[in-house]
Amino acid sequence: MSQAKLKILRCPICRTIVPLDDPNVPFCSDRCRLIDLGAWFNEQHRIPDESATATDELPPDSSEES
Numbered sequence: 387m388s389q390a391k392l393k394i395l396r397c398p399i400c401r402t403i404v405p406l407d408d409p410n411v412p413f414c415s416d417r418c419r420l421i422d423l424g425a426w427f428n429e430q431h432r433i434p435d436e437s438a439t440a441t442d443e444l445p446p447d448s449s450e451e452s
């Protein structure tokens with residue numbers, strides 16, 4: 387194969403082309419990496435929110451049944 391395949395990626399944050407040589411791969415810069423990390427963290431916080439609605443928020447006040 388003589389087809390030189392240029393291996394590049396695109397920064398998932400700003401869509402800048404990032405060469406695989408870049409230490410920040412797959413991000414174009416440390417800044418975009420942190421942005422992605424933040425977004426990932428936010429999603430992690432969102433997911434358990436749905437399954438933790440019934441048990442965690444129950445008020446300890448049940449004096450209605452005495």
Ligand SMILES: [Zn+2]
Nearest residue numbers: 397400414418
């Ligand atoms: Zn970027």
